[in-house]
Amino acid sequence: MKLNSKVPEGPLEDKWRNYQLKSRLINPANRKKLKVIVVGSGLSGAGAASTLAELGYDVQCFCYQDSARRAHSVAAQGGINAAKNYQHDGDSIYRMFYDTLKGGDFRSREANTYRLAELSAPLIDHFVQQGVPFAREYGGTLVNRSFGGVQVQRTFYARGQTGQQLLMAAYSQLYKMIHAKKVQMFTRCEMLDLVVIDGQAKGIIARDLTNGNLRRFAADAVVLATGGYSRVFRLSTLAIGCNGSAIWKAHKKGAFFAAPSFTQIHPTALPQSSDSQSKLTLMSESLRNDGRIWVPKRQGDTREANKIPESERDYYLERRYPSFGNLAPRDIASRAAKERIDAGYGVGRLKNAVYLDFKHAIEQFGLDTINDRYGNLFKMYQKITGIDAYKEPMMISPAAHFSMGGLWVDYELMTTIPGLYAIGECNFSDHGANRLGANSLLQASVDGYFILPNTINNYLAGKPNAQVPSVEAPAFVIAEERVQAHIDRILKVNGNKTVDHFHRELGKTMWQECAMSRNKSGLVEAIAKIRQLETAFWKDVRVTGHDKEVNTELEKALRVIDFIELAALMCTDALQREESCGAHFREEYQTKEGEAVRVDETFLYVSAWEYNQGDFKLHKEPLHFEFVQPTVRSYK
Amino acid sequence: MNIIFKIWRQNGPTEKGELKEYLIEGLTEDMSFLEALDYLNEALVLKGEKVIAYEYDCREGICGQCGIFINGRAHGPHDHMTTCQLHMRSFKDGETIVVEPWRAASFPIIKDLIVDRSAFDRIIEKGAYISARTGTAPEANALPIPKLVADKAMDAAACIGCGACVATCKNSSAALFTAAKINHLNSLPQGKAEQHQRVQHMTAQMEAEGFGSCTFTGACEVECPEAISIANIAEMNARKLKANLLG
Numbered sequence: 049m050k051l052n053s054k055v056p057e058g059p060l061e062d063k064w065r066n067y068q069l070k071s072r073l074i075n076p077a078n079r080k081k082l083k084v085i086v087v088g089s090g091l092s093g094a095g096a097a098s099t100l101a102e103l104g105y106d107v108q109c110f111c112y113q114d115s116a117r118r119a120h121s122v123a124a125q126g127g128i129n130a131a132k133n134y135q136h137d138g139d140s141i142y143r144m145f146y147d148t149l150k151g152g153d154f155r156s157r158e159a160n161t162y163r164l165a166e167l168s169a170p171l172i173d174h175f176v177q178q179g180v181p182f183a184r185e186y187g188g189t190l191v192n193r194s195f196g197g198v199q200v201q202r203t204f205y206a207r208g209q210t211g212q213q214l215l216m217a218a219y220s221q222l223y224k225m226i227h228a229k230k231v232q233m234f235t236r237c238e239m240l241d242l243v244v245i246d247g248q249a250k251g252i253i254a255r256d257l258t259n260g261n262l263r264r265f266a267a268d269a270v271v272l273a274t275g276g277y278s279r280v281f282r283l284s285t286l287a288i289g290c291n292g293s294a295i296w297k298a299h300k301k302g303a304f305f306a307a308p309s310f311t312q313i314h315p316t317a318l319p320q321s322s323d324s325q326s327k328l329t330l331m332s333e334s335l336r337n338d339g340r341i342w343v344p345k346r347q348g349d350t351r352e353a354n355k356i357p358e359s360e361r362d363y364y365l366e367r368r369y370p371s372f373g374n375l376a377p378r379d380i381a382s383r384a385a386k387e388r389i390d391a392g393y394g395v396g397r398l399k400n401a402v403y404l405d406f407k408h409a410i411e412q413f414g415l416d417t418i419n420d421r422y423g424n425l426f427k428m429y430q431k432i433t434g435i436d437a438y439k440e441p442m443m444i445s446p447a448a449h450f451s452m453g454g455l456w457v458d459y460e461l462m463t464t465i466p467g468l469y470a471i472g473e474c475n476f477s478d479h480g481a482n483r484l485g486a487n488s489l490l491q492a493s494v495d496g497y498f499i500l501p502n503t504i505n506n507y508l509a510g511k512p513n514a515q516v517p518s519v520e521a522p523a524f525v526i527a528e529e530r531v532q533a534h535i536d537r538i539l540k541v542n543g544n545k546t547v548d549h550f551h552r553e554l555g556k557t558m559w560q561e562c563a564m565s566r567n568k569s570g571l572v573e574a575i576a577k578i579r580q581l582e583t584a585f586w587k588d589v590r591v592t593g594h595d596k597e598v599n600t601e602l603e604k605a606l607r608v609i610d611f612i613e614l615a616a617l618m619c620t621d622a623l624q625r626e627e628s629c630g631a632h633f634r635e636e637y638q639t640k641e642g643e644a645v646r647v648d649e650t651f652l653y654v655s656a657w658e659y660n661q662g663d664f665k666l667h668k669e670p671l672h673f674e675f676v677q678p679t680v681r682s683y684k
Numbered sequence: 685m686n687i688i689f690k691i692w693r694q695n696g697p698t699e700k701g702e703l704k705e706y707l708i709e710g711l712t713e714d715m716s717f718l719e720a721l722d723y724l725n726e727a728l729v730l731k732g733e734k735v736i737a738y739e740y741d742c743r744e745g746i747c748g749q750c751g752i753f754i755n756g757r758a759h760g761p762h763d764h765m766t767t768c769q770l771h772m773r774s775f776k777d778g779e780t781i782v783v784e785p786w787r788a789a790s791f792p793i794i795k796d797l798i799v800d801r802s803a804f805d806r807i808i809e810k811g812a813y814i815s816a817r818t819g820t821a822p823e824a825n826a827l828p829i830p831k832l833v834a835d836k837a838m839d840a841a842a843c844i845g846c847g848a849c850v851a852t853c854k855n856s857s858a859a860l861f862t863a864a865k866i867n868h869l870n871s872l873p874q875g876k877a878e879q880h881q882r883v884q885h886m887t888a889q890m891e892a893e894g895f896g897s898c899t900f901t902g903a904c905e906v907e908c909p910e911a912i913s914i915a916n917i918a919e920m921n922a923r924k925l926k927a928n929l930l931g
């Protein structure tokens with residue numbers, strides 16, 4: 049199968065307009081006859097569901113939480129990027145496009161990345177109109193700050209609750225359309241399989257989490273908006289329920305999986321403090337605007353931070369990357385922290401952290417300003433650690449955070465299964481090998497509000513006479529039977545180990561071998577271990593209770609076995625890509641100074657994997673850089 | 685640490701529930717409260733028992749899903765905190781901790797510690813939005829909103845919808861939740877056009893859902909993870925009066 053990215057003709061700045069001019073339209077009277085399933089009600093899913101409903105489609109929307117308002121988008125703290133140039137500091141769509149492309153180490157598609165930047169400014173207008181209380185100057189204009197990896201101020205924010213405020217806006221639009229009876233919402237309802245008929249996506253099998261009943265839903269098109277899968281590492285900044293099941297099931301039904309191993313490791317999480325920990329808490333990256341990162345110059349220094357004089361502190365980011373300093377992109381900042389920690393300079397009880405110090409910022413701007421900027425983060429830090437970060441530096445540590453990989457999609461955000469779309473974090477598209485801070489809320493939102501509602505017509509218009517299949521069709525019956533058999537199989541094992549045991553083991557292997565740095569022998573070994581873990585799961589897992597009730601343990605088990613299978617693909621992908629780029633750092637490919645070495649001659653493509661009976665077949669989408677020449681990504 | 689948990693077990697909405705006692709040993713002070721429950725659940729699985737059903741998702745204090753009643757207080761012993769941010773260092777070795785679901789007629793129990801808070805969504809459905817279509821917005825800075833107004837809107841918008849205000853109120857009133865949302869939108873210029881309708885429809889739905897009325901004890905403000913002020917309720921009442929007169 050040849051991958052067709054469907055990038056439109058013409059100069060970069062005209063592509064999206066050209067696409068819209070040529071894409072097919074559907075008359076409003078016909079739209080209401082067309083049914084669309086949207087799985088996920090985060091920023092991307094809620095945006096898509098409400099906009100599709102506004103357009104007149106008949107929409108069904110799903111989420112596993114008790115309310116759409118709790119999708120993981122809610123947890124984003126830092127902000128959302130847009131090229132508005134309000135600060136008059138030289139920002140533009142082109143600069144944002146370039147920063148994003150370069151930030152992703154030239155492993156994303158030019159046209160998609162440009163469109164992301166292009167649609168950012170109207171998105172802010174849109175959110176403001178919906179009542180998002182973004183931070184403002186006294187006179188009433190919008191404020192911006194800068195975020196990791198860029199030198200302009202293009203990040204809009206709403207205190208430390210940007211994600212919540214944007215999601216509340218999207219969720220309220222969704223409920224407006226629910227009220228208008230244009231969207232049917234299914235909360236506590238988890239998609240467990242995709243139904244494909246004649247090669248096209250036609251529906252889903254979902255489990256009602258309140259009573260365990262399996263249900264069939266049919267539609268003319270299916271949109272997945274199910275978020276990131278970085279809980280494959282178990283310890284991550286993601287919500288506990290985040291999973292890869294929907295996209296994994298779609299992958300097994302024929303959707304290609306792109307760049308699975310590109311995982312962003314965020315530099316500013318709270319360090320792990322014990323083995324029993326269930327997740328890592330993120331401290332917003334915005335802290336790096338004013339906080340300075342350092343470790344003691346002496347290995348194993350056990351003095352309290354405040355007792356270590358200036359001359360004995362190593363501000364290693366400022367030392368290694370003088371022009372970006374503490375604002376170096378996430379992959380660089382995370383790897384530099386790991387390097388110092390591994391070399392024996394880590395701080396904290398488990399020696400797994402570095403300092404993030406506000407002393408200088410407080411001296412320069414005063415306590416009030418710092419409190420105004422980050423007060424809620426300082427409070428949160430104190431709640432969790434018991435430490436007052438106004439008085440002593442915070443301790444931070446890298447943590448798995450974002451999946452740049454996901455289902456392969458073309459310019460229309462359609463996967464390799466016609467009629468199946470993937471939007472938001474669960475597709476691979478715009479970030480390349482590394483996502484710049486504050487670009488993800490943006491991508492999720494523009495995918496859902498602006499792009500998908502324009503591109504889905506093009507597919508649906510081609511099916512004037514198609515009918516929503518009956519849920520009694522054989523494909524639905526078979527899919528449901530398989531899901532039931534899978535559940536029964538899990539419940540029957542009745543072994544000696546908990547689901548969490550398997551998740552912890554998986555997480556340890558993935559963190560060691562497929563996170564911030566990778567090497568050939570480690571990855572080969574990891575794949576073998578993951579296969580063993582898979583076998584062990586089916587022999588040894590124990591899930592109590594039954595399936596026709598609320599069974600949170602069963603929910604977990606279903607997700608963890610998918611993570612195990614997905615982990616094998618992630619390691620396969622990391623093994624295959626013999627170069628270092630963005631978040632993917634292959635130890636074999638680095639300079640003497642420890643900087644990444646990209647191999648453009650061989651790897652200038654998106655890896656798109658096809659599922660093949662438990663094995664994976666590689667397809668390549670060559671990346672053409674028509675407008676920008678890939679350069680060495682340096683932040684020195 | 686060793687802790688005795690007394691936890692509410694109830695198999696389904698219509699079944700009878702009871703407090704059951706569990707001793708767990710070997711907890712550490714660093715564990716969050718939910719991690720202690722996870723730990724207990726793993727032990728239950730290994731004994732072949734059904735796990736205790738409770739809710740959580742982000743474990744960052746913001747999704748609002750992890751509402752539990754602990755020793756008679758919503759989200760546990762501290763003011764302004766979610767259950768997921770509570771750590772075992774807040775308890776003493778050997779202590780008995782009583783864990784119950786939110787208790788409110790409008791939040792029916794689904795199982796064990798899980799309740800149905802969809803009444804909140806139905807209040808939102810009745811007007812907690814600005815009726816603007818996607819893609820029609822004017823330039824954002826064309827409508828300046830003074831910082832003081834934006835900050836005030838943000839103070840109210842901070843509500844995470846956890847339901848602690850309802851659970852802690854002796855009347856099970858949803859006034860703080862509803863007021864927060866109304867004041868967020870009604871104080872912004874974008875929300876003005878629909879302000880009267882919004883307050884009327886949302887408060888009517890709040891009553892229809894069976895939430896009790898507010899008697900200003902202030903308990904909700906104390907338990908609210910975001911410390912949303914009860915002044916919001918007074919403001920909502922004033923807005924409602926005005927809406928009834930002008931609306």
Ligand SMILES: Cc1cc2nc3c(=O)[nH]c(=O)nc-3n(C[C@H](O)[C@H](O)[C@H](O)COP(=O)(O)OP(=O)(O)OC[C@H]3O[C@@H](n4cnc5c(N)ncnc54)[C@H](O)[C@@H]3O)c2cc1C
Nearest residue numbers: 088089090092112121124126127239275472473486488489
């Ligand atoms: C702690 C944290 C902080 C962040 N901060 C920022 C930031 O400051 N700026 C930024 O740009 N980005 C940030 N990000 C990233 C950003 O929040 C996410 O990438 C983005 O919100 C993802 O949105 P989404 O719509 O794709 O998915 P989500 O918001 O995760 O939504 C997924 C939806 O899918 C549903 N779902 C999943 N699986 C199923 C299934 N099988 N069946 C039914 N429903 C399902 C869920 O219920 C949910 O509704 C942050 C991420 C984290 C973890």
